[in-house]
Amino acid sequence: MKNYNKIKHGWFSEICPICPGMSLSLEIEEVLYSKKSQFQQIDIYKTKNHGKILVLDGIIQLTESDEFAYQEMLAHIPLFAHPNPENVLVIGGGDGGILREVGRHDSVRKIDFCEIDEDVIKVSKQFLPDLACGFDDPRVTVHIADGNAYVREKINRYDVIIVDSSDPIGPGEVLFKRPFYKGLKAALRHNGIIATQGESFFLHKEWAVNLVKITKELFAVRAYAYILVPTYPGGHIGICLGSLGPGLKKPCRHISENIQSRLKYYSPKIHEASFVLPYFAQKMFEAV
Numbered sequence: 001m002k003n004y005n006k007i008k009h010g011w012f013s014e015i016c017p018i019c020p021g022m023s024l025s026l027e028i029e030e031v032l033y034s035k036k037s038q039f040q041q042i043d044i045y046k047t048k049n050h051g052k053i054l055v056l057d058g059i060i061q062l063t064e065s066d067e068f069a070y071q072e073m074l075a076h077i078p079l080f081a082h083p084n085p086e087n088v089l090v091i092g093g094g095d096g097g098i099l100r101e102v103g104r105h106d107s108v109r110k111i112d113f114c115e116i117d118e119d120v121i122k123v124s125k126q127f128l129p130d131l132a133c134g135f136d137d138p139r140v141t142v143h144i145a146d147g148n149a150y151v152r153e154k155i156n157r158y159d160v161i162i163v164d165s166s167d168p169i170g171p172g173e174v175l176f177k178r179p180f181y182k183g184l185k186a187a188l189r190h191n192g193i194i195a196t197q198g199e200s201f202f203l204h205k206e207w208a209v210n211l212v213k214i215t216k217e218l219f220a221v222r223a224y225a226y227i228l229v230p231t232y233p234g235g236h237i238g239i240c241l242g243s244l245g246p247g248l249k250k251p252c253r254h255i256s257e258n259i260q261s262r263l264k265y266y267s268p269k270i271h272e273a274s275f276v277l278p279y280f281a282q283k284m285f286e287a288v
């Protein structure tokens with residue numbers, strides 16, 4: 001039986017199978033939702049200091065206090081690296097945070113959004129309206145489907161694909177494997193870019209290295225960036241990127257004041273800086 005990291009003495013502790021020997025705890029005020037969907041246990045907690053949090057199968061997916069860092073960087077790095085993103089696919093991230101960020105780009109004409117668990121979308125609309133605010137955008141089509149199967153049927157379709165996966169355990173596991181990445185590549189148009197949740201170069205070396213290995217095999221242009229997120233273990237998380245043409249490490253379009261003024265983490269400077277890795281991580285990825 002799975003351990004869903006029950007709350008003890010008012011504290012929720014994440015016990016993540018891929019972070020052995022450590023745990024991240026948040027003080028909880030109230031359980032707002034707790035139910036098992038067809039795919040996973042979904043919990044929404046009201047915390048004392050971090051707003052509401054979304055927890056899937058016992059793993060923190062986001063807190064209202066710092067979600068902007070992850071959503072902005074995973075969305076805007078590939079979108080600003082692309083000269084003219086029009087067709088975008090988002091896989092995973094039923095909370096809608098990535099969708100909210102993609103929707104800020106006027107060049108984007110169509111957004112396909114593929115999420116395996118419809119209940120995550122429903123629960124996020126109910127409890128996390130500041131994240132799940134992009135679903136009514138007329139450019140968005142929601143597909144309730146397995147991202148791996150969905151992408152296999154799409155050829156030469158997207159300018160940017162963003163994969164906002166949970167960890168490589170449970171429904172997210174397949175999204176960390178080579179066949180899925182081959183599907184992503186085939187689904188890209190000329191000059192297309194992919195960006196995927198890349199785990200931690202400190203804590204999940206094996207997973208991060210494997211993702212870098214796959215992108216090196218498939219993409220002539222590839223890179224790994226990282227984001228500071230206090231409520232993920234280790235306080236950071238990676239982004240693994242691959243491109244069929246454009247460089248990734250600098251924005252290639254101007255960011256309008258209209259967009260920049262609404263953001264809290266992303267800027268052209270942090271875009272570039274996020275690719276500067278600690279020396280051990282740089283060497284580790286170079287050796288792949």
Ligand code: SPM
Pocket residue numbers: 016018019059060061062070071093094095096097098164165166167197199232233237
């Ligand atoms: N839109 C937010 C969804 C978050 N997706 C990524 C979650 C990763 C959580 N794991 C962090 C590292 C190890 N437990």
